[in-house]
Amino acid sequence: VPHLQIKNLRAKIEDKEIIKGLNLEIKGGEVHAIMGPNGTGKSTLASTLMGHPKYEVTDGEVILNGEDVLEMAVDERARAGLFLAMQYPSEISGVTNTDFLRSAINARRGEGNEISLMKFIRELDKKMGALEMDEAFAHRYLNEGFSGGEKKRNEILQMMMLEPAICILDEIDSGLDIDALKVVANGVNAMRSADRGFLIITHYQRLLNYVKPDFVHVMMQGRIVKSGGPELAERLEAEGYDWIKEELGIVD
Numbered sequence: 020v021p022h023l024q025i026k027n028l029r030a031k032i033e034d035k036e037i038i039k040g041l042n043l044e045i046k047g048g049e050v051h052a053i054m055g056p057n058g059t060g061k062s063t064l065a066s067t068l069m070g071h072p073k074y075e076v077t078d079g080e081v082i083l084n085g086e087d088v089l090e091m092a093v094d095e096r097a098r099a100g101l102f103l104a105m106q107y108p109s110e111i112s113g114v115t116n117t118d119f120l121r122s123a124i125n126a127r128r129g130e131g132n133e134i135s136l137m138k139f140i141r142e143l144d145k146k147m148g149a150l151e152m153d154e155a156f157a158h159r160y161l162n163e164g165f166s167g168g169e170k171k172r173n174e175i176l177q178m179m180m181l182e183p184a185i186c187i188l189d190e191i192d193s194g195l196d197i198d199a200l201k202v203v204a205n206g207v208n209a210m211r212s213a214d215r216g217f218l219i220i221t222h223y224q225r226l227l228n229y230v231k232p233d234f235v236h237v238m239m240q241g242r243i244v245k246s247g248g249p250e251l252a253e254r255l256e257a258e259g260y261d262w263i264k265e266e267l268g269i270v271d
C-alpha cells in the first residue's frame with residue numbers, strides 16, 4: 020500500500036519562494052482534493068513532486084514508501100509510481116500517442132519486463148473504449164491539435180495505462196463539458212483502489228460531485244491552511260475563500 024509523506028516542503032522558482040512549508044500525507048485508498056485560489060502554488064506543488072527542474076526544493080522532505088523522492092531523477096519518480104496529469108499537457112510532434120504510452124509503460128516496468136505488443140494493444144483498446152476516445156487518437160501525435168478536453172482525456176488514458184501508485188491530477192476538470200467530465204470521473208473512479216492514492220487539484224466542487232474525496236485541503240500562499248471532508252469543498256463553492264482568510268488572519 021503506497022504511502023506518500025510531504026513534510027515541511029519549501030520550493031522556489033527563479034528565487035521566488037512558492038511552496039512555503041507544506042505538509043500532506045496520502046495513503047493508498049485515499050482521495051485527497053486540494054482547492055485554492057489561482058496562483059497559490061498548486062501546480063508548482065505538483066511539478067515539484069514530479070521533479071520538474073525549474074523548481075528548486077530548499078527545505079523539507081518527500082517520502083514515498085520510505086524512499087526519499089527528492090533524491091530521485093524524474094524517470095525514477097515515475098518508476099516509483101508517481102504520476103502527474105498536467106494542467107497544460109504539452110504537444111510532442113513526431114511521437115504518436117501509442118509510441119509514447121508504450122515507452123512510458125516499459126520505462127515504468129523496467130528492462131526485461133516489457134509489455135507484449137498484443138497485451139498493450141488489448142489494454143489500450145479497452146481503456147480508450149472506457150474513455151470514449153476515438154481509435155484515431157492512438158495514432159495521432161501526442162496532444163498535437165487535440166482540443167482542451169481531448170488532452171485531458173488523454174492524460175487520464177496515460178494514467179489508466181500506467182497504473183501509478185500515486186496519481187496527481189492538476190485541474191483535470193478544466194475545459195471539460197459535463198459529459199466529458201463524467202467520462203473522466205468514471206475513469207478516475209474505476210482506478211480507485213487500496214493500492215492507489217489520489218491528489219486531485221481543482222478549482223471547482225463540480226468534479227468532486229463525481230469523484231468523492233475523503234479529504235479536502237485548502238491551499239493558500241504556498242501551504243495547506245485548512246483540511247476537512249467533502250463538506251469543506253461545498254462551503255468553498257458557496258462562499259469562496261474570504262471566510263478562511265478572515266478565520267486565519269491571512270492578508271493578501
Ligand code: ADP
Nearest residue numbers: 032033037056057058059060061062063064073
Ligand atoms: P496555481 O496552480 O495554484 O494557480 P501556480 O503553481 O501555477 O499556482 O503558480 C504559483 C506562483 O508561481 C504564481 O505566482 C506564478 O506566477 C509563479 N510561477 C509558476 N510557474 C512559474 C514559472 N515557470 N516562472 C515564474 N513564476 C512561476
Ligand code: MG
Nearest residue numbers: 056057058062
Ligand atoms: Mg492556476
Ligand code: MG
Nearest residue numbers: 061062063106
Ligand atoms: Mg495551476
